[in-house]
Amino acid sequence: MHFDIVIVGGGAGGLELAARLGRQLGKRQGRERVLLIDKFSFHIWKPTLHEVAAGTLDAHQEGLSYTVLARRNHFSFTLGELTALDTERQSLTLAPLCNDRGEEIVPERTVSYQRLVLALGSGSNAFGTPGIEHAYLLENVRDAQRFHADWLHACAHAAFADSHALSVAIVGAGATGVELSAELLEAHAELQDSMSTNQRFRLDIQLLEGGDRILGGLPPRISEQATLALQRRQVQVLTSTRVLALHPGRLETTAGDIPADLIVWAAGIKAADTNARLGLTVNRLNQFVVDDHLRTSASHVLALGDCAACPWEDGKTVPARAQAAHQQASYLAKVLHAFLQQGEHSAPFVYRDFxxxxxxxxxxxxxxxxxxxxxxxxxxxxxxxxxxxxxxxxxxxxxxxxxxxxxxxxxxxxxxxxxxxxxxxx
Ligand SMILES: Cc1cc2nc3c(=O)[nH]c(=O)nc-3n(C[C@H](O)[C@H](O)[C@H](O)COP(=O)(O)OP(=O)(O)OC[C@H]3O[C@@H](n4cnc5c(N)ncnc54)[C@H](O)[C@@H]3O)c2cc1C
Structure with missing residues (x-):
């Protein structure tokens, strides 16, 4: 299989790029020249995962099928997981597709390209914490649905337990941890409204942060207001508290042991370990190191979004945010459109923080x-x-x-x- 432009990862950035290019090239050319690959069959905007986890958003209703989006935006779509890259031959390998019973449905495939865009996103950073397997992660829709199912079971249990209480510890008070706390409070309030008085239970949320304030990447005034809003709703915000290890039903922290029925790990981001095996230069977070034209160490391979370490101001890299992925997708749409028209878009990428x-x-x-x-x-x-x-x-x-x-x-x-x-x- 050969396509001029191959984009791997149909998330916030990759999907927008495929849609823009497909629409620019139109019905006749787009589908033949642009291929999007994702390991899932439907797209969900990642910043809504905490809502899926709390049950305030239905993933099946929210999810948009890649095949429908490909038809409407005139690009091709293939379901598959990138496992290897041959930068010399300009080709990549997709793992075999298997059904739920592990039986192979589609064998391993190779796809060749002229330009490849890696838009693989990122996952959580466990920072080597022992017992991380006792925590829920929120890396993709499957994780969010898994948490949701267990959260509902835990709520049902709490409604009939003697304690009439459910404790949730959320590690990491960045946007994900803060938004999940707020969403769980909403979900709990709605649940309570549907229960008789003797079934109602208390929800104790503990939000743990290693830094000295929540939302550390944002201006202090936002941290203060968010802290007040959460504390008003009885969330216990524990800053300067580092988690040393996780155990079933409890966290070992620098402030002592904290019991919790459910533990969610929302601290830090790290790209997939497999990125380091693709033969491209990566940093310590497994992000592909790119220049200000979003080129990786192999110049015909570009990277955007969370999986890319792109230079920004004061020696920092562009933050892992949806708005960065969006801006980089718009930039690469111009670069790649020019490339397909045998032209060149030579201006560098400049990130604007809105x-x-x-x-x-x-x-x-x-x-x-x-x-x-x-x-x-x-x-x-x-x-x-x-x-x-x-x-x-x-x-x-x-x-x-x-x-x-x-x-x-x-x-x-x-x-x-x-x-x-x-x-x-x-
Ligand atoms: C709960 C939560 C809340 C957030 N809230 C905000 C917010 O309020 N504002 C904000 O700016 N940002 C927020 N973010 C961060 C934001 O979601 C990311 O910065 C953004 O989604 C990055 O876009 P991306 O295109 O790089 O990757 P993603 O959107 O993560 O997409 C990556 C895609 O690659 C696919 N993929 C991965 N590996 C492979 C592979 N090997 N083969 C094939 N496909 C693969 C995945 O299936 C996925 O579709 C939040 C994140 C989370 C988890």
Missing amino acids: GSLVSLGDNAGVGNLMGGLSGRNFFVQGLLAKWMYMSLHLNHHRAILGTTKTVVLALARLLQTRVSGRLKLH
Whole structure:
């Protein structure tokens, strides 16, 4: 199989890139020249995984099928997992596809390319903590669904246990940990509303952070407001507390032992160990080291999003955020479109930080917006921040579905939520 452009990873960045290129090339050319590969058959925007985990978002309703997106945006799609790369021959290998019983359905395949884009995302960083297997991770939709099923079982257990309490420890108070805490509170409140008084149970959330404040990567004012909002809702925020080891039902920390029915690990990011075996230069987080044109150590292989370490300001690299993946996808769409037209787009990639927004549940958020009309840094909170947060998700949908379909989908989901409620118990 040969394609001019092969993109591996249909997440926040890779899918937007495939959709843009496919649409630019049109019905006739796009499908023949651009191939997207992903190990899952449907796409879900990763910043919504904490909602899937809490059950306030249904992954089956939210998920968009890659085959439908490929048809609509005029690119080709293949289901498969990248396992090897031959940069000399400009070809990659996909693992055999197997069914649930482990029987092979499609054998190992090779795909050759002129330009390859790696958009493989990242996972959690366990920092070598012993007992990490006792924690839930939130790396993909399967992880989120697994947590959701066990969270529901734990809720059912707590409703009938003598203690009438459920304790959840979340390790890492970045955006994922903070947003998950808020979403679990929402889910718990909705559950309580459906229960008789003698079944109601208490939810104790402990949010543990090794640094001296939560949301350490964001301005201190955001950390303060988010801390207050969580504490008002009885979340116990433990900063400067490092986790030393995990055990079934308890965490060993620098502040002593903490019991927990469920433990979620949301601390740090690290790309897949397999990245280091692809023959490209990687950093200590297994991210592909790229230059300011997003070229890896093999110049015909490009990388974007969380899996790429791209130079930014003050010796830092571009942060692993959806907005960075989005900007890099827009940049590479120009580079690759020019390449396909035998031209060149020589300008380097420049990351613009537009600020950050963090969701604090159904009707609340907090964040800062950079730039604006006067170039100042704005602090936003409450419903306005939440709406802005939701608009990021809509923007992503607009990039892959177009404006009309995004509006129709948003309205349909709003109506669906009004009719059948936000909380999914299945
Ligand atoms: C719970 C949560 C909340 C977040 N909230 C925010 C937020 O509010 N704002 C923000 O800016 N960012 C947020 N992020 C971070 C954001 O999701 C990522 O920065 C963004 O998704 C990165 O995009 P990407 O395209 O690099 O990778 P991803 O979106 O992770 O996509 C990677 C894709 O590659 C595929 N893949 C991986 N390995 C292979 C392989 N070997 N073969 C084939 N396919 C493969 C995966 O299936 C996936 O589809 C959040 C993350 C999480 C987990």
